[in-house]
Amino acid sequence: MVESYFMACLKEADVLKHRGQIAGSMQKKDHNQLWLGLQNDKFDQFWAVNRKLMEVTNDQEYFKYIPFRCYFEDGYRQKLIKPVTDNGCKKKLKDLVNEMFPEQTNIQIKTHGLIPPLDTPLQWLSEHLSYPDNFLHLCVVA
Template sequence: MGDDRAILRDVWEGKIPVCFHLAQDEVIAEQPEPVYQMVPRHSYLPMVTEKISKHFAQYVDKEKTGEMWIDFEGQPLKWHNPVGVLYDLYGISLPWKLTVHFQDFPEEEIIHCVGREAVESHFMSMLKEADALKHRSSVINGMQKKDHKQMWMGLVHDKFDQFWPINKRLMENTGDDMFRYIPFRIYQIDRPFIQQLLKPHSEEGHEHTLEDLLKLALPDLGESKDQKILIQGIEVPLDTPLLWLSEHFSYPDNFLHICVSTVRSQDTSREW
């Protein structure tokens, strides 16, 4: 891998300013002030909302208080997707205004999160799936538990220099081809995510690009001007090689999370 550390660090350090406010219909007294927070794009909501939960919980009826969940303009947010993916799908302006709830958990739309352990379990499951696609699980299975823990704690504490030395092993060449397949998921509003098998190179040896991936996974996408293709909040050129993207723009779970976002007013995605 061409270890362009500056790009890797810049992607890691991406953050979203978020404004959390308590749902008005759940307040039992005076509406508390909103809470503002800079949230890492690569993190997950349950990892960054523990203090927010404790703060707002004192303003709601304890007898009706259940598991906290968050929505954006009425859309419950799936905590098991990285925050950056959620913003690229639904965000319009900054700061991103999110509503905190403690009642009426939307059972049919989001899964329960029993604590940080559930987030860790989900993260490690995604990491193992990505390595199965890339290296037939040889890298992740060759790691020790302390390596897994170092990666997780690097993610929890937002420490690039703690996370990357271990993650680098998952990005290294272990054969004639860099990866067997490119781990990716494509997200669209109100549709299941798309995940398919695609090698870094064609049978003729040509590098596959982001455009090749989109033609495979979304053949009817076309060139609609009211849609953006975002990875890490960036409109990446369609001729960018997939292998390079996988090396540099994957989230910590080693997946390329690609969002097909409808352009709306005050859209604030960034261009590469």
């Protein structure tokens, strides 16, 4: 059950980032390698396959959308957020906060127990601080 949920999250993140092209082209052995590497704490085994999911493809400069979830005490929210503006400027964490919570001004975001600077680019956060399911998991502290 946990494996199925993990793979579903991974595929959802790939649809958001790469339109499903990476996970869709993976073979069953790649799925097994990802799961077994994660389950057995074998980073090299896991990363050999996951690297493809975490990088932009040749025809992309950025991910299509940033896979993320913002957690509260009573659940979570997610939304389609692009890593760049319509005019090509890199979006920052503060842009995500403003899009998710336009009515609130005093919000802190934590991930991995850290409070990342609000001027951190979303693309960088997604590439470097995503969890094994390829999502950014962000805790909202209001």
